[in-house]
Amino acid sequence: MTQPRTIAVLVGSLRKDSSSRKVARALAALAPANLAFDVVEIGDLPHYDPDLETDAPPAAWTRFRNQVAKADAVLFVTPEYNRSFPGFLKNAIDVGSRPWGKAVWAGKPAAIVSTSMGALGGFGANHALRQAISFFDMPLLGQPEAYIGAADSLFDASGALANEVTASFLRGFGQAFAGFIERVVGSRTVREAA
Numbered sequence: 001m002t003q004p005r006t007i008a009v010l011v012g013s014l015r016k017d018s019s020s021r022k023v024a025r026a027l028a029a030l031a032p033a034n035l036a037f038d039v040v041e042i043g044d045l046p047h048y049d050p051d052l053e054t055d056a057p058p059a060a061w062t063r064f065r066n067q068v069a070k071a072d073a074v075l076f077v078t079p080e081y082n083r084s085f086p087g088f089l090k091n092a093i094d095v096g097s098r099p100w101g102k103a104v105w106a107g108k109p110a111a112i113v114s115t116s117m118g119a120l121g122g123f124g125a126n127h128a129l130r131q132a133i134s135f136f137d138m139p140l141l142g143q144p145e146a147y148i149g150a151a152d153s154l155f156d157a158s159g160a161l162a163n164e165v166t167a168s169f170l171r172g173f174g175q176a177f178a179g180f181i182e183r184v185v186g187s188r189t190v191r192e193a194a
């Protein structure tokens, strides 16, 4: 039986008209119904500073860590900034990585979608992000890879996805991610029950 699974979604753009956020919304709408997408806001996280890691860390850090911790999986949807991913997304990854030994990322299955106005679809951002999360023992969806080029041209004035090829791709991506989560989380549940 297919279990409900919650996915923490981190979007690497702060602007209102973000194509990355529209891609995340479209993916959520096209994905299998057992996946619930929970967008975790990261624009308000104070810069990671170990000196603030006290018994009372910044409230935004705690809200963020709790929201990611309760998710079954993590989806990153990010544009490319200067051949990498935006700095505030790195800050969110750093905030989630501490306190030492309590990373909220640990063991959670993940997938990465990169976007760009250009033709390369944010390849540099996508792979820089793979490197940043490689420390956390996060099983990462290998196929399909998702590099969404010309992202600003894919949506109509209301923000709805208006490109059938991309819709079909995102539908398949959602199905692949759902299957991947089941293989990772579902097999753990079976092992725990044994």
Ligand SMILES: Cc1cc2nc3c(=O)[nH]c(=O)nc-3n(C[C@H](O)[C@H](O)[C@H](O)COP(=O)(O)O)c2cc1C
Binding pocket: 012, 013, 014, 015, 017, 018, 019, 020, 021, 079, 080, 081, 082, 083, 084, 115, 116, 117, 118, 120, 121, 122, 151, 152
């Ligand atoms: C500071 C900055 C750096 C950028 N660097 C790149 C880049 O290296 N490669 C690229 O393809 N696009 C680059 N872009 C373009 C963004 O990828 C593009 O604006 C993208 O659509 C932004 O995503 P959003 O619509 O989700 O905000 C850059 C944009 C900004 C603001």
